[in-house]
Amino acid sequence: MATYRPIMMPLLAATLAASAALPAVAFEDDRLTIWMGDNKGQEGIRAVAEQFLEETGIEVEVVFPDNLTDRFQQAAGSGQGPDIVIWAHDRMGEWAQSGLLKQVAPSDSFREAFYDFTWEAALWNGETYGYPISVESLGLIYNKALVETPPESFAELMELDETLSQDGKKAILFDYSEPYYGWTLLAANGGYPFKQTDSGYDVSDIGVNNEGALQGAELLVELIESGVLPRGTDYNLMDTRFNQGEVATMISGPWAWPNLERSGIDYGVALLPKVGDERAKPMFGVMTAMINSATPNDFLAVEFLENYLLSEQGMHTFNSDGSLGAVAHIDYQAELADNPNIAATLENAEVGMPMPNIPEMGAFWAAMEPALQNIGSGRQSPQEALDAAARRMRQ
Incomplete structure (x- = not known):
């Protein structure tokens, strides 16, 4: 020591x-x-x-x-x-x-x-x-009373939701339109706010609309349109329903643990699920x-x-x-x-x-929130929303 x-x-x-x-x-x-x-x-x-x-x-x-x-x-x-x-x-x-x-x-x-x-x-x-x-860091918080082993992928969560929904419960909730949470899916296969280099971040190289980010956004649409993730889910809804024992998993962090302990939820924390073959990645x-x-x-x-x-x-x-x-x-x-x-x-x-520690991250947050909202509501396709976010970040 x-x-x-x-x-x-x-x-x-x-x-x-x-x-x-x-x-x-x-x-x-x-x-x-x-x-x-x-x-x-x-x-x-x-x-x-x-x-x-x-x-x-x-x-x-x-x-x-x-x-x-x-x-x-x-x-x-x-x-x-x-x-x-x-x-x-x-x-x-x-x-x-x-x-x-x-x-x-x-x-x-x-x-x-x-x-x-x-x-x-x-x-x-x-x-x-x-x-x-x-x-x-964010993680996959799971209710041990509803799922013994945390799902490895969003594909497994979709299967779990079919079973749990018969009892009025959900497999997963998370605040998908808040970039801190929703970005985890887009980052899994290579999305990035700004390209990281040996000397810092290249703010001219924006990766919010690359192929990997698009894959995560398309999964988000699939989760919503299939009913696995209710449209309009926000943090309060997620936190309330999980603490009431109605949700098997949620994407959140250590700040959520005290409420769960007060609610008597027997919970665990696991790695975020996979998007395709790659783990969702938190900032x-x-x-x-x-x-x-x-x-x-x-x-x-x-x-x-x-x-x-x-x-x-x-x-x-x-x-x-x-x-x-x-x-x-x-x-x-x-x-x-x-x-x-x-x-x-x-x-x-x-x-x-x-989380990139550069002032330009303000543009990322400002651009990604409406992009995720528009993807979730169906107002824009994933490609349209992410392209618009990239343009806004370059302004």
């Missing part, structure tokens, strides 16, 4: 603080401020900060501000804000492009402790701008720690992150309440994999792709 490796520093009188109040934005020497945009691991990160204080004398303030992304962009843009910001990796490209983040250069030995695909999420223009912490998110480019305390920030928070022992402490789910640290994830639902979350991420 990895251990803390603190550097020796003069002790300073300091106290740990953690607050949800409006954050101060001025930097202070020999003191770290962290803004964290997720309530996961609150007590754990405070405990790691206390350890850092005890061993180095450096105070760490952990703040959970509302509207973190807007506040960080505004504060960091004026040379202020926190030393460290913890947020999903998808905003990294925008912030790095604006000069708000420092590049980081962890050693090879440090990198090797984390899954390679999580480091890929922390890249922008071929450079590393953050440290991966945890992974969040996963990685909680990432990033360093403000304006901080004078970047050395301390790296020390805290590399030798405390993201050491194996630090991750144990950070995740003491289990709220992080699947984590990027390989050895610690191996321990968590005793929970098959956490293991399946990581497996789905490994099949999928990191």
